[in-house]
Amino acid sequence: MRRGFVLIAVLIVIAAAILVATGAIFAARGAVLGSRAADFDRRLRDAALDGVALAADAIAAQRVAVLAGATPEVDAELLRIADGARQFEVRLVPLANGELVQSEAGKLDVNEAAPSVLAKPVESASEVARQLIEAMSARRPNSSVDASIALVPVARSLDALREVLGPMRALGEERDEAEDGAARARGAEFPPLVSLYTTLGAEPLVDNAGNPRLDLVAAFRDDSSGGPATASLERFEDVEREALQALVKESKDPLDDAAIVRALLGRGVALPRIDELVASSTLEEGTHGAPRIDIVRADARVLAALDGIGPDIAARIADLRETLDEKERLGTSWLVSRLILTPEQYGAVAGRLTHRSALWRFRVESRVVQGEDGESGAPADEPRGVCAFDCVVDISPESHRLAFLRDVSMLRSARVIAADAVARSAEDQSELPKTADSSDAEATDDGPPTERVILPRSEPRAIDSPPQDATMPGVPVRPTRGRVSATGRDIGGAGQP
């Protein structure tokens, strides 16, 4: 009897010891997993930031060619970092247009363009898209188009997310799965707002080789006083110099660079020479000028929104720009030589058009992938995840800068939280009648897109047909000779007076 009691007591003590030891082991394991997750997160972010630097360097390495009008060529795979049994893969992911990089000059500047111009591309888009553009027009200066999602109520935030980022709202494996479908739907779907609008549209005042453009106003002023800029005016032929000098000295109002085109056209200067002179000189002051639209890469909706262009001319530009030769790509005067615009029409809009982009948007994503031996890169108990950065690099300065850099790794979490908030909001309002555009949490975010209408495009016409009349009532004149600063995260552009 006594022996049995002692045995039971010993067993209880052993069982308690085992329980305590098990608890301690699990606690230690939890701590290890927690610190491993933090370490994994840090490595993933470091890898993604290395990828951002690499991609920016790769684009900047092509600075001269890109500033002359080329599109930067980059490899999707940036880095593969072996880390024990796993591998970190860092790559550029396709943007909404299917390309790895996207021109920021091909977009309308939401901080600079007139509200009526901003509204045109989204006339056939959803109501949410139109509301977002209205909100951004009313809330200048905007730090970025991406930030506009927060301008709508939470109940519509998922709709806004889809309108602003489109397929770019998905990351990692989710994006892989959506990519095939997105590729099929691409072209039929209305592009996301980040593909049509920007806050980084200011034109860098550098020439096709990356050197600062000649400030004509300062140069001719200096010329009369015999200053050092006199030498820089020697690049002009006599007739060009006379035309530009008259333009600068006789004009009382500050002009945009379209005035250079008009002055040179008026003196019968050849179109390629006009391209050359417009690319290397300016009437604007400082490092950056008024936003210009990249006619080689802009969406037809963006071109159509410009006063003086309109939908028909935009469609013709979109049709013909793929057929340009290398010389034509060095400027915008092919709009005249290809009989899309008359010289008068071209002289009216030339100050708002460009043939190149110095700012390029891309997204870098880092994640764990399968090792080369075919084994899974991440063991079952390893944390999984993806780290992503949206970035815009500006290659106009000799040392490129990151004009926009946003950590978008939490997009998926934010979507889940927003879907939950939308569902709760819908439950709260379940007794109220549903409006036509009321949001449904999951269906809204992952369901089929709202019906949209593509902008009407005219049939391509023969190049010898006469150009249409300009829709612009008069020649735009900039009110003052203001100094435009570069905008972006590192120079204090957003929110600055």
Next chain:
Amino acid sequence: MTRGFSLLEALVGVAIASAFLGAIAIFTTNLGDSRARLARSSREIVCIESVFGAIERACASAVVSGGQQGAGIVGNETSVRIVCSTIGLGRDGQQIFSELGATAVSFDPGSRRISLRRGGSLDMIGAPVREMRVRYLAVDGWQDAFDTAEGAGFPVGIEVSVWFDRASGTEDELPADAVPDRSRFFRVMGAPRVDPLAIRRIDREREAAREEQR
């Protein structure tokens, strides 16, 4: 017939029991000390990781101007505030999907605690800290304060050093050359590039200046 223990047996028994109890006492004391050390060390690691992690994340996507959020990077020797571009999760006073968020880290000498503010939420870090020093590497050398609103753009990086309070409230001033318990340099993404050799030279010059002062 019952037989008691002899004196020798009793003495040996008492000696063994005393030695055993002494060993247990020493073991228990050591175990308690180790446990306290481990708990303190663990608390310090958690504290510093949360502080360093927050600064690291913020530096990765810092912006110079945050509009209504204020200047991008502003700070002095004991605090730093960084506005960065991220995805708002609808908490800490941020709206969901908002773009800009602010992270502020500051040291309060009174309470000997580091506070970490993200958006509208304020966390006091558990581990007691004797001192926290922040300095900023600009292109022309180290600075004790930095403000992007003064047109300074980004610093090359931010160095944060922490000395934990392990002697429960020591009031002595920390020696200038005291080695920090944890220190890390955070590079600001997209900041001016500085040659590592130049940074080393700047460090040497600073050390020489300190020596001269002494």
